[in-house]
Amino acid sequence: MRYNSSLSLAKKFFLLIITNTVFVNASYAVLDIEITKGVDAAIPIAVVPFKYQFLDDANSLDEKNIKADKIENVVTLDLYRSGLFNPINTSKLEQKPVDIKEVNYSYWRNLGVENVIIGKVTEIKPEIYQVHFDLVDIYNIPSNGKATSGSSFVSKTYEVSPKGFRKLAHHISDVIFESLTGVKGNFSTKIAYVNVNWANPNKVENYVLEVADFDGFNPQQVVISSEPLMSPVWHPSGKQISYVTFENQKAEIKTVDLITGKSKLITSFKGINGAPSWSPDGNKLAFVLSRDGSPNIYVLDTTTKKIKQVTKGWSIDTEPRWMPDGENIIFTSNRGGSPQIYKYNLRSGKTSRVTFNGGYNARGSVTPDGRTLVMLHKRDGNFEIAMQNLATGDVKTLTDTKLDESPSISPNGNQIIYSTTDNNRRILAAISLDGSVQLKLPARQGDVREPSWSPFL
Amino acid sequence: MKLKFIGVVVALPFLFAGCSKTSHDGMNSTKGRYASRSHDGSYTRTNAMHDSAYSQTGSGKAGAEAMQVVYFDFDSSKLNGREEEVIGEYATFLLSNPNTKLRIEGHTDERGSREYNVALGERRAKSVAKILASHGVPNDRYEIVSYGAEKPAVRGQSEEAWSKNRRARVAVTSNRAIG
Numbered sequence: 001m002r003y004n005s006s007l008s009l010a011k012k013f014f015l016l017i018i019t020n021t022v023f024v025n026a027s028y029a030v031l032d033i034e035i036t037k038g039v040d041a042a043i044p045i046a047v048v049p050f051k052y053q054f055l056d057d058a059n060s061l062d063e064k065n066i067k068a069d070k071i072e073n074v075v076t077l078d079l080y081r082s083g084l085f086n087p088i089n090t091s092k093l094e095q096k097p098v099d100i101k102e103v104n105y106s107y108w109r110n111l112g113v114e115n116v117i118i119g120k121v122t123e124i125k126p127e128i129y130q131v132h133f134d135l136v137d138i139y140n141i142p143s144n145g146k147a148t149s150g151s152s153f154v155s156k157t158y159e160v161s162p163k164g165f166r167k168l169a170h171h172i173s174d175v176i177f178e179s180l181t182g183v184k185g186n187f188s189t190k191i192a193y194v195n196v197n198w199a200n201p202n203k204v205e206n207y208v209l210e211v212a213d214f215d216g217f218n219p220q221q222v223v224i225s226s227e228p229l230m231s232p233v234w235h236p237s238g239k240q241i242s243y244v245t246f247e248n249q250k251a252e253i254k255t256v257d258l259i260t261g262k263s264k265l266i267t268s269f270k271g272i273n274g275a276p277s278w279s280p281d282g283n284k285l286a287f288v289l290s291r292d293g294s295p296n297i298y299v300l301d302t303t304t305k306k307i308k309q310v311t312k313g314w315s316i317d318t319e320p321r322w323m324p325d326g327e328n329i330i331f332t333s334n335r336g337g338s339p340q341i342y343k344y345n346l347r348s349g350k351t352s353r354v355t356f357n358g359g360y361n362a363r364g365s366v367t368p369d370g371r372t373l374v375m376l377h378k379r380d381g382n383f384e385i386a387m388q389n390l391a392t393g394d395v396k397t398l399t400d401t402k403l404d405e406s407p408s409i410s411p412n413g414n415q416i417i418y419s420t421t422d423n424n425r426r427i428l429a430a431i432s433l434d435g436s437v438q439l440k441l442p443a444r445q446g447d448v449r450e451p452s453w454s455p456f457l
Numbered sequence: 458m459k460l461k462f463i464g465v466v467v468a469l470p471f472l473f474a475g476c477s478k479t480s481h482d483g484m485n486s487t488k489g490r491y492a493s494r495s496h497d498g499s500y501t502r503t504n505a506m507h508d509s510a511y512s513q514t515g516s517g518k519a520g521a522e523a524m525q526v527v528y529f530d531f532d533s534s535k536l537n538g539r540e541e542e543v544i545g546e547y548a549t550f551l552l553s554n555p556n557t558k559l560r561i562e563g564h565t566d567e568r569g570s571r572e573y574n575v576a577l578g579e580r581r582a583k584s585v586a587k588i589l590a591s592h593g594v595p596n597d598r599y600e601i602v603s604y605g606a607e608k609p610a611v612r613g614q615s616e617e618a619w620s621k622n623r624r625a626r627v628a629v630t631s632n633r634a635i636g
Binding site for chain 2: 198231275316362
């Protein structure tokens with residue numbers, strides 16, 4: 001119960017941070033991050049405001065006229081979003097240690113905090129900052145009760161320009177997250193998605209494939225088309241994205257190189273060319289073609305350039321996704337009458353049905369540990385994101401909104417990003433796989449849909 | 458009949474409005490963007506001349522406007538008898554006008570999975586193509602494209618909007634006879 005009060009404080013605190021962030025990033029129309037569901041069992045942590053020191057008399061980044069996000073603010077929000085941590089409100093702290101020797105163990109233990117992050121940002125040359133942080137375990141008490149430099153179990157120093165603050169902050173979040181949980185953090189990953197501008201239907205840039213930071217910041221336009229773009233999916237290298245385009249008045253699969261921005265045609269057969277998915281080793285692309293009549297799953301070997309047909313028959317077979325083992329492909333099929341998820345084993349050539357719960361299960365993908373299927377699931381007329389334990393078959397819905405779609409799993413398997421509706425518009429939302437934290441991503445102009453989470457970058 | 462179709466080729470945009478009148482008395486399909494719901498609860502066909510989502514597609518003015526739209530139930534690609542009749546009229550026209558080519562687009566409402574909807578939209582377009590084939594229209598006379606849920610005719614999250622988006626759209630893409 002102790003955490004409930006700190007939770008509501010934390011929520012208010014986040015709104016403050018978000019307001020600041022919006023101000024700083026006003027140039028790209030990011031509106032808000034709204035946390036719609038909070039954590040109960042998350043680990044309390046304190047991210048103490050860092051000390052900022054400048055070469056001149058300035059007292060803040062604002063005074064320096066530098067548009068950068070405070071590193072500790074980004075770290076705080078990252079940790080909160082993970083669902084595993086509950087950063088306490090630090091605005092009314094009586095103690096704000098900067099140096100490890102200033103950490104008073106009993107003070108933090110009385111606040112119920114298990115870990116404290118402290119740090120400082122020092123301008124060492126004009127526009128070049130040294131960033132230092134320490135992660136202190138409050139329950140690892142030195143015999144004399146006083147912290148020393150050895151009390152910090154992570155202590156790191158970086159040099160960065162203000163432009164790199166946000167990226168560095170996400171990296172620091174990764175370091176902290178992995179140190180405390182043993183699981184790699186998602187904070188430096190990216191998302192791809194399709195932004196559709198409905199405001200002016202005759203405008204040329206109607207459909208835009210974009211890439212942004214995992215939290216929706218720093219959106220970059222990758223492909224712009226006046227005809228639909230859909231189904232973006234990352235190559236495991238993180239350097240390319242395959243997608244479906246209708247720019248030639250028919251469906252085609254293309255791959256865009258994120259460095260050059262150039263797109264390369266992959267398939268343009270008669271009928272459907274859709275639902276691309278890269279194998280874990282990045283050598284094979286599974287997709288859907290209907291060139292022989294019905295939509296079936298095919299696999300292109302990019303080294304031999306050969307295309308192999310995987311599923312046969314007259315039903316709809318679509319949405320192939322490789323399982324992490326690289327030997328199985330799950331897909332959606334209506335062969336049994338309604339859309340359900342099936343699994344095809346590339347070695348044995350055998351197909352087995354995976355979902356049995358409900359009349360509509362589609363767009364499946366499997367967590368990196370191979371244990372959980374995440375899918376679009378229809379319940380009581382609503383389309384929700386659900387997960388199924390692949391060992392027991394138990395199904396659990398994660399969302400309770402009406403028109404959710406396109407779930408995509410984070411590379412560490414902790415979170416799902418998906419598309420939902422808000423005030424008659426499509427936006428992106430994220431939920432932790434344990435269902436504990438749910439949040440909406442920054443709202444953009446028009447519809448934002450079909451998010452695809454990058455691999456670790 | 459023959460005379461009528463000749464007249465129609467000259468004034469292609471008005472062809473299907475004309476057809477509507479012959480088969481559905483009292484329904485002025487050139488005025489309304491969508492047909493009203495009939496008593497059995499399913500949508501009747503309409504001449505969607507002003508379907509704003511398509512202002513950029515089609516080759517030439519006549520092609521963009523000479524179109525028909527038929528509607529479907531959720532997760533279904535089955536046409537009702539009345540709609541089969543409409544497509545049958547189209548087939549008759551195609552057989553009398555061998556230079557005319559068609560594009561059949563399949564569409565779905567926004568619900569469900571996007572790629573599954575692309576497949577479902579193709580099924581809808583193929584339901585139309587099947588009727589053309591049964592009337593002897595060779596399959597090189599038309600092309601099929603499914604947009605799934607990507608190009609709704611109407612935006613909105615109500616059954617009313619969705620029912621207008623679950624459709625197949627047949628449009629003339631070229632007619633060399635017109636020159």
